[in-house]
Amino acid sequence: MDKKLLKKEAEELLKLLGEEDFSLAIEEGEDKEKILRITTASPGSLIGYRGRTLEAFQLILKLILSQQTGEWSPVLVEVNDYREKQKERLYRKLQRMGEEVLTTGKPVSLPPMPAYKRRLVHLFFSDSGNLTTVSEGEGEQRHVIIKPKENE
Secondary structure (H helix, E strand, O other), rough: OHHHHHHHHHHHHHHHOOOOEEEEEEEEEEOOOOEEEEEEOOOOHHHHHHHHHHHHHHHHHHHHHHHHHHHOOEHHHHHHHHHHHHHHHHHHHHHHHHHHHHHHOOOOOOOOOHHHHHHHHHHHHHOOOOOEEEEEEOOOOOOOEEEEOOOO
16 A cells, blocks of 8 residues: 555544644554554544544544555554553553463453454464463454463
């Protein structure tokens, strides 16, 4: 996907949302997705409650780009490093929960979370020799369960 098109459409969408004071940077992600980094004086209005506005903004931007290019483009929108901070907090929580599962031998169910967070959970435990993860549920109730690996 063309970075100029991504920047143009993101700027237009931000202006429609009433954002005036922002800067954009685009970089290449690990999985060849484009990462749109937005820096703004008022990140709360773009992030919303539990990141739901950010998720919606990202989806709308992807839909606009899809209409423009005729293909689905992987784009991750980051506002004032919100996702990175969330990821760090999540990893600390997962470390504690993993230790709990190992200590008790009992599975732990995480609360429902969006797909990108579930993916982070699976990746976090992917190299664990003693723990495994599985997603269960449908729609907004989809969640991850951390459990001990069964001996084979």
